[in-house]
Amino acid sequence: MARDTEVLVLGGGSTGCGIARDLAMRGLEVTLVERGNLTDGTTGRMHGLLHSGGRYAVSDQASATECIEENEILRDIAGHCVEETGGLFVQRPEDSDEYFREKLEGCRECGIPARVLSGAEAREVEPYLAEDVKRAIEVPDGAVDPFRLCVANAIGAENHGARVETHAEVIDLLREGDDIYGVEVRHESGPGKRTHATPGATEEITADYVVNATGAWAGQIGAMADLEVEVRPSKGVMTIMNVRQVDTVINRCRPKGDADIVVPHETTAILGTTDEEVSDPDDYPEEGWEVDQMIDTLSELVPILEEARTIRSFWGVRPLYEPPGTGTQDPTDITRDFFLLDHTDRDGVSGMSSIVGGKFTTYRAMAEEISDHVCEKLGVTAGCATADEPLPGSENIETLEAGMDDFGLRSPVARRSKQRLGSRASEVLETDDANPVICQCEGVTRAEIRDAVSQSGSDLNAVRIRTRASMGNCQGGFCCQNMANELHPTYDEETVRASLDELFQERWKGERHALWGEQLSQAMLNYALHATTMNRDRDPASAEAAVDFAAFDGGGR
Amino acid sequence: MAIEDDVLVIGGGLAGATAALAAAEEDVRVRLVSYKQSTLRHASGLIDILGYTPAGEGPLVDPFDALEGLPEGHPYERVGTEAVREALEFFDDIAGDAYDGAHTDANALVPTHGGTVKPTARYPASTAAGLASDDRDTLLVGFETLPDFEAPLAAAHLEAAGAPFAARGVTVRFPGLVRDDAKVTRYAHLLDHDEAVTTAAGETTARDALAETVRGHLEDETRVGFPAILGDDHAAEVRADLGERLAVDVFEVPMGPPSLPGMRLEDLLYDALEDAGVRVTTGVPVVDYETESDGTDATGPDRIDRVIVDRHGAEVPHRADQYVLATGGLVGKGVDSERERVFEPIFDCHVPHAADRYEWFVDDVFGDQPYARFGLPVDRDLRPLDAGDEPEFRNLRAAGAVLGGYDFAAEKSGSGVSLATGYAAGQRAGREGGE
Numbered sequence: 001m002a003r004d005t006e007v008l009v010l011g012g013g014s015t016g017c018g019i020a021r022d023l024a025m026r027g028l029e030v031t032l033v034e035r036g037n038l039t040d041g042t043t044g045r046m047h048g049l050l051h052s053g054g055r056y057a058v059s060d061q062a063s064a065t066e067c068i069e070e071n072e073i074l075r076d077i078a079g080h081c082v083e084e085t086g087g088l089f090v091q092r093p094e095d096s097d098e099y100f101r102e103k104l105e106g107c108r109e110c111g112i113p114a115r116v117l118s119g120a121e122a123r124e125v126e127p128y129l130a131e132d133v134k135r136a137i138e139v140p141d142g143a144v145d146p147f148r149l150c151v152a153n154a155i156g157a158e159n160h161g162a163r164v165e166t167h168a169e170v171i172d173l174l175r176e177g178d179d180i181y182g183v184e185v186r187h188e189s190g191p192g193k194r195t196h197a198t199p200g201a202t203e204e205i206t207a208d209y210v211v212n213a214t215g216a217w218a219g220q221i222g223a224m225a226d227l228e229v230e231v232r233p234s235k236g237v238m239t240i241m242n243v244r245q246v247d248t249v250i251n252r253c254r255p256k257g258d259a260d261i262v263v264p265h266e267t268t269a270i271l272g273t274t275d276e277e278v279s280d281p282d283d284y285p286e287e288g289w290e291v292d293q294m295i296d297t298l299s300e301l302v303p304i305l306e307e308a309r310t311i312r313s314f315w316g317v318r319p320l321y322e323p324p325g326t327g328t329q330d331p332t333d334i335t336r337d338f339f340l341l342d343h344t345d346r347d348g349v350s351g352m353s354s355i356v357g358g359k360f361t362t363y364r365a366m367a368e369e370i371s372d373h374v375c376e377k378l379g380v381t382a383g384c385a386t387a388d389e390p391l392p393g394s395e396n397i398e399t400l401e402a403g404m405d406d407f408g409l410r411s412p413v414a415r416r417s418k419q420r421l422g423s424r425a426s427e428v429l430e431t432d433d434a435n436p437v438i439c440q441c442e443g444v445t446r447a448e449i450r451d452a453v454s455q456s457g458s459d460l461n462a463v464r465i466r467t468r469a470s471m472g473n474c475q476g477g478f479c480c481q482n483m484a485n486e487l488h489p490t491y492d493e494e495t496v497r498a499s500l501d502e503l504f505q506e507r508w509k510g511e512r513h514a515l516w517g518e519q520l521s522q523a524m525l526n527y528a529l530h531a532t533t534m535n536r537d538r539d540p541a542s543a544e545a546a547v548d549f550a551a552f553d554g555g556g557r
Numbered sequence: 558m559a560i561e562d563d564v565l566v567i568g569g570g571l572a573g574a575t576a577a578l579a580a581a582e583e584d585v586r587v588r589l590v591s592y593k594q595s596t597l598r599h600a601s602g603l604i605d606i607l608g609y610t611p612a613g614e615g616p617l618v619d620p621f622d623a624l625e626g627l628p629e630g631h632p633y634e635r636v637g638t639e640a641v642r643e644a645l646e647f648f649d650d651i652a653g654d655a656y657d658g659a660h661t662d663a664n665a666l667v668p669t670h671g672g673t674v675k676p677t678a679r680y681p682a683s684t685a686a687g688l689a690s691d692d693r694d695t696l697l698v699g700f701e702t703l704p705d706f707e708a709p710l711a712a713a714h715l716e717a718a719g720a721p722f723a724a725r726g727v728t729v730r731f732p733g734l735v736r737d738d739a740k741v742t743r744y745a746h747l748l749d750h751d752e753a754v755t756t757a758a759g760e761t762t763a764r765d766a767l768a769e770t771v772r773g774h775l776e777d778e779t780r781v782g783f784p785a786i787l788g789d790d791h792a793a794e795v796r797a798d799l800g801e802r803l804a805v806d807v808f809e810v811p812m813g814p815p816s817l818p819g820m821r822l823e824d825l826l827y828d829a830l831e832d833a834g835v836r837v838t839t840g841v842p843v844v845d846y847e848t849e850s851d852g853t854d855a856t857g858p859d860r861i862d863r864v865i866v867d868r869h870g871a872e873v874p875h876r877a878d879q880y881v882l883a884t885g886g887l888v889g890k891g892v893d894s895e896r897e898r899v900f901e902p903i904f905d906c907h908v909p910h911a912a913d914r915y916e917w918f919v920d921d922v923f924g925d926q927p928y929a930r931f932g933l934p935v936d937r938d939l940r941p942l943d944a945g946d947e948p949e950f951r952n953l954r955a956a957g958a959v960l961g962g963y964d965f966a967a968e969k970s971g972s973g974v975s976l977a978t979g980y981a982a983g984q985r986a987g988r989e990g991g992e
Binding site: 497 | 609658663665674676689702707713714812813814816887888913917921965
């Protein structure tokens with residue numbers, strides 16, 4: 001029977017998009033479906049650390065080795081998503097010397113370049129480190145933009161013929177006897193690019209092989225075909241600061257613990273994290289004490305964090321997994337390794353494998369291994385090329401950068417735009433039309449917003465993750481409206497209004513966790529701008545009752 | 558040696574300026590000190606009294622009708638409806654021709670840059686021809702380089718809101734601008750001074766070029782709306798000039814920050830302060846205060862003897878008989894917060910709030926937000942009250958957004974509360990200070 005596609009990938013996170021691109025580059029026909037926007041699950045909810053492997057150099061050397069290998073590959077193939085910040089494992093006086101030594105040795109055993117800095121040297125690198133830090137190990141940690149990287153993989157997959165459907169939730173696995181042959185999805189709008197207010201259809205997509213790359217949601221997918229996937233979702237909080245208190249990744253050098261990392265990320269610094277098992281990856285408590293813990297504990301390393309402004313917090317859910325019967329109690333002890341569960345071997349059900357566990361830094365290697373497995377199943381011999389082929393945006397980046405002008409933009413805006421767009425900068429920013437700045441905090445121009453809209457439809461959150469617009473200090477208070485304006489006239493007024501409301505509410509979601517001091521002041525300003533001047537909270541266009549215009553003042557002159 | 562006045566107003570926004578002007582009516586020596594730029598430049602310049610009840614009913618045709626029904630503790634309930642009317646008349650006198658709306662108690666519905674309408678009691682003359690209850694067909698003009706206002710979208714939005722006229726929007730290039738990211742003050746300046754600009758047709762002036770740009774888009778509309786950038790010091794002239802060239806009425810659509818109508822209102826108030834002889838010192842924060850140490854009985858509230866003003870590093874005491882606190886709300890930093898508490902930073906006046914900061918908000922961004930009501934509770938004399946409902950000080954009154962118990966953004970009552978409480982606090986401070 002002819003199937004709609006050769007391979008159907010479920011899940012638009014880094015793993016799913018990585019697999020889609022890998023297989024598409026090998027010449028397979030690939031369809032990817034994602035419930036929300038790309039990165040909506042775990043990928044878009046991480047701290048943006050590109051691991052050197054140092055973190056696992058004592059506890060899990062296999063992961064550490066894989067991290068440093070992939071770290072080096074990503075610097076090459078995804079240069080426009082990576083900032084080579086370097087990282088420090090910082091020891092405070094109360095932290096164990098023994099562990100510091102083990103960490104250093106571990107790094108060396110795993111091939112992670114590591115160098116010891118004295119406390120004074122470490123503070124020279126990062127002046128806001130506490131004055132009593134004892135010493136530090138310098139490693140090649142980096143910062144990576146998970147949104148940009150994931151989207152670049154999706155674009156790469158599409159460039160090789162893949163179909164990527166976002167806002168397409170899997171509502172059933174199609175199973176006949178012991179064979180899984182596809183899924184039924186519900187499109188929120190369409191199929192195709194999302195357009196608010198366009199009714200969605202359900203669609204059956206059949207495939208020769210299905211890859212369940214839904215991470216923390218893999219258990220839910222498996223259950224649709226009566227398969228048990230013992231994923232153990234574990235939540236972690238991340239708190240975003242309004243500026244970069246540090247330009248280097250700062251790790252606490254101690255065995256394990258919550259609140260032990262600060263990652264500089266674009267204009268911000270991200271504090272992380274915690275590790276606590278949850279039963280439902282879509283519904284778990286997000287609490288203030290978790291935010292307080294980030295600030296209070298990390299202030300031991302970087303004291304100015306205590307008084308600094310946070311702009312929002314968010315939680316992510318790790319897709320941890322361990323084989324049945326392992327019985328680890330503490331989620332921090334569960335391995336970060338990934339598992340490929342072939343349901344033929346495991347459950348006697350053919351046509352699908354599930355991927356669980358793993359971590360962002362090694363997404364490419366995971367995708368490669370899974371793609372190899374899929375190719376073997378389908379009898380395809382083509383090899384993996386993703387370790388050498390740059391992602392869209394990272395092709396010939398140095399040569400291109402040298403030749404690029406400023407596109408008529410002021411230099412900070414031009415610089416940041418080019419960093420985000422990489423080798424796509426000329427194609428996106430060269431325009432004869434007016435190109436004003438839409439988001440001042442992040443320096444995003446109309447041309448970049450429209451490029452994102454052309455990729456993702458009327459969904460302004462999809463525009464946000466592609467451009468960073470509305471992700472700065474004002475959290476969209478000043479720019480959400482302007483972003484929405486760019487949807488028109490491609491999309492009509494009602495669609496624009498719905499999309500704006502959705503983005504504004506999404507921004508509020510994370511901001512709620514930062515509501516004191518400057519950010520409470522900012523929140524009140526945002527509320528006042530949108531409610532007082534624009535009357536968006538009581539917009540007659542959205543209200544049920546019609547306004548009797550004739551009863552109001554029609555002018556006195 | 559301290560600087561001595563009868564009335565000292567702290568805060569230079571709408572409430573503080575109104576308080577100082579009202580106090581000055583009483584023939585006393587009045588000083589106004591302010592620290593940061595006021596929030597007027599963020600505001601639309603519209604003078605709203607009440608657009609919606611606290612329960613969300615509205616838009617209200619007659620704001621005065623609804624004032625009587627406001628809950629106890631609302632700033633309007635504290636000062637009383639009559640004071641609101643008097644304050645508005647006081648404003649009308651100050652504003653003169655610059656504002657309209659005094660001919661009726663009914664609210665006006667003014668189209669703003671988001672495209673929908675907002676209820677307001679008074680509006681700048683520049684917006685008068687754009688009222689949504691006026692049924693003349695309307696052309697809205699936006700500029701390619703001004704992303705805050707998408708005219709065709711705003712026109713569609715007005716129609717979706719049910720406005721009783723046909724609205725059409727066009728987007729044009731603003732003649733004479735060199736950069737795509739010019740500030741709104743640059744647009745205003747070009748028109749204010751009618752600067753020479755070069756267009757495809759040759760050398761001309763900014764107003765002429767703009768009129769020519771719009772002319773080709775005009776069909777049978779009799780009014781044309783522009784984003785609120787039509788001049789600053791000579792706004793009326795710019796508007797009249799454009800109207801004459803196009804043979805239509807020209808109006809402005811209020812915009813977000815930086816807002817020229819807000820800045821024009823600020824200029825108007827500061828001119829009035831100067832005319833009234835109020836001594837104004839800007840850019841200086843009040844950093845501390847001292848109470849009178851003797852002569853007060855032990856049981857009653859303290860009197861403030863002096864406040865300490867930081868004048869560029871020098872701590873200068875300012876003494877007055879009466880003080881008015883008009884430092885603004887969360888935005889103006891008259892109300893501040895930390896993870897554990899919400900407080901008033903100068904006098905540490907009581908600010909009611911839940912102990913758990915997760916009870917300061919609700920999850921719907923436009924829901925009934927507790928934080929929006931943060932501020933000082935006051936008695937009917939506008940004196941801040943402590944946790945036991947006793948006045949914090951004998952001679953301190955509060956006005957404007959520093960007050961609590963109301964959500965100005967949801968009610969569309971910010972300007973009205975600032976005017977009414979500023980007027981009442983200033984008048985009473987002036988009377989007592991003159992005794």
